[in-house]
Amino acid sequence: MNAAFGTFVLLAVGCAAHSGAQCSTHWEVPRVLEAADGRPAYVESPVAVPTKGAVLLLGVPAWLWAERDAFDPFPSKSAPDTASYVARLRKNIGMIGFLLGRDHIATPVMPPVAAPMRRLLAESGTDGTIHVAWFAPPPGSTDPDAEGSVWYAERQGDRWTVPTMVFSADRLDWTHHKAGLLIRNTDVHLVVPYYRGQTSGVAYIRRINGRWTTTETTLGGLPSQVTAQFIGTDSLAVAFARVGAPGVRARNGQHVFLVRVALSDTVWPTPRLVHYSGLDGVWLLGMHGAPSTDGKSQTLTLVWSRIAQGSRGTADTVLAMVSEDAGVTWHSPQMLPLPSKLATLTQVRDTRGNVHVVVTTGEVLGATAPLMYHAVLSNGQWSVLDSVVTGPVDSSPTLSVIGPDTLLLAWGNARPAGMSPGAIAPVSKYATLVSACPRGIRP
Numbered sequence: 533m534n535a536a537f538g539t540f541v542l543l544a545v546g547c548a549a550h551s552g553a554q555c556s557t558h559w560e561v562p563r564v565l566e567a568a569d570g571r572p573a574y575v576e577s578p579v580a581v582p583t584k585g586a587v588l589l590l591g592v593p594a595w596l597w598a599e600r601d602a603f604d605p606f607p608s609k610s611a612p613d614t615a616s617y618v619a620r621l622r623k624n625i626g627m628i629g630f631l632l633g634r635d636h637i638a639t640p641v642m643p644p645v646a647a648p649m650r651r652l653l654a655e656s657g658t659d660g661t662i663h664v665a666w667f668a669p670p671p672g673s674t675d676p677d678a679e680g681s682v683w684y685a686e687r688q689g690d691r692w693t694v695p696t697m698v699f700s701a702d703r704l705d706w707t708h709h710k711a712g713l714l715i716r717n718t719d720v721h722l723v724v725p726y727y728r729g730q731t732s733g734v735a736y737i738r739r740i741n742g743r744w745t746t747t748e749t750t751l752g753g754l755p756s757q758v759t760a761q762f763i764g765t766d767s768l769a770v771a772f773a774r775v776g777a778p779g780v781r782a783r784n785g786q787h788v789f790l791v792r793v794a795l796s797d798t799v800w801p802t803p804r805l806v807h808y809s810g811l812d813g814v815w816l817l818g819m820h821g822a823p824s825t826d827g828k829s830q831t832l833t834l835v836w837s838r839i840a841q842g843s844r845g846t847a848d849t850v851l852a853m854v855s856e857d858a859g860v861t862w863h864s865p866q867m868l869p870l871p872s873k874l875a876t877l878t879q880v881r882d883t884r885g886n887v888h889v890v891v892t893t894g895e896v897l898g899a900t901a902p903l904m905y906h907a908v909l910s911n912g913q914w915s916v917l918d919s920v921v922t923g924p925v926d927s928s929p930t931l932s933v934i935g936p937d938t939l940l941l942a943w944g945n946a947r948p949a950g951m952s953p954g955a956i957a958p959v960s961k962y963a964t965l966v967s968a969c970p971r972g973i974r975p
Contacts (some may be wrong), residue, residue: 565632572596573630574960576592576944578594581656586632587631587940592650596624652664668682684696698739724758732755733750735748757773769821771817773786773836777808783811786812791803807862812841814839815877820835830857831854832854835887837874847873849869853865867914876891888906
């Protein structure tokens with residue numbers, strides 16, 4: 533949340549297929565996330581996971597407003613009123629998200645542990661179990677904002693399993709892409725960049741047949757933004773950003789690398805340079821997988837934003853590369869120019885294999901001009917950018933698949949004009965993108 537107070541979270545639902553002659557797509561009108569009594573709710577940059585008859589929105593921080601038009605009205609000076617205020621405040625904060633029902637009512641979800649939880653990832657298993665991983669301070673740390681351990685828990689129905697710490701290091705790096713967490717049947721796979729002393733690398737953490745194991749691969753060049761996809765039944769493709777290209781003596785920037793590994797490998801092969809960026813940088817890298825039409829190999833798609841050299845750390849273009857043979861060879865990058873500087877990017881693959889991106893652009897979040905745009909990569913080509921919503925965007929949007937042809941977009945938005953002075957905290961908005969594509973048609 534960029535503006536600590538003064539925003540609302542909204543959700544939007546939209547089409548999960550690339551629009552064409554035989555398909556139509558539309559974004560539904562955004563709604564404010566609200567509890568059954570009409571009080572606004574907030575959950576920061578949530579990951580959305582479909583459940584039976586509902587959608588689970590997980591993110592931190594998350595809270596309910598005390599009243600419909602006031603987040604936290606001040607108590608009087610009397611002791612009973614102050615005690616009531618403290619009790620109410622405790623009841624309305626400290627959540628981990630909300631369960632959004634078909635009636636659009638948000639029901640609070642409490643965390644599995646009373647301890648810091650950051651950068652949540654979640655995926656749904658075939659049996660309906662929700663698998664959740666998050667960062668927390670390393671063992672022995674007194675800094676609640678430190679990120680040095682990986683924890684895991686499952687949500688089964690409305691109950692949590694006991695959280696388990698599955699990895700720790702001095703420092704971790706996670707860019708909040710769902711591809712960092714992969715689920716196959718009951719097995720769990722995580723890839724995380726780590727730093728321990730002067731050593732950096734990628735940790736591959738997995739639970740197979742109920743047993744947790746970890747492979748640590750030491751890598752130079754400050755590895756970050758690790759993302760992964762299954763290839764075949766027994767292997768992974770792992771992509772990441774890294775500073776410096778092998779064999780290049782001149783000063784160069786940050787590039788995209790990929791390594792193909794067997795799930796059983798305890799020693800990884802040398803990663804291969806997939807895209808050389810020159811002096812530019814890589815930001816918000818994600819990878820998406822889909823079966824190829826020949827039924828044998830697998831299509832992989834890499835999407836990231838380019839930070840041009842000399843741009844002071846801002847991105848102006850989204851790039852995509854496609855491999856049709858599980859990462860052995862790659863097509864040339866497809867570029868999606870943006871109308872102004874990139875502020876945020878969220879990406880997801882729909883059930884038809886198209887990759888959707890939603891970007892916010894502008895000098896800073898919170899600008900009043902229309903800043904949120906949507907584009908689709910279909911058959912290796914970008915669509916044109918289309919405007920999603922108008923108005924300010926005050927926390928990073930997140931895009932998720934919640935149905936066969938439905939995406940959900942959630943973001944924080946500034947409080948509406950005319951709200952009382954007591955309305956000082958953000959709320960969430962959401963909108964859905966809905967497809968009218970017949971099931972037999974692929975755009």
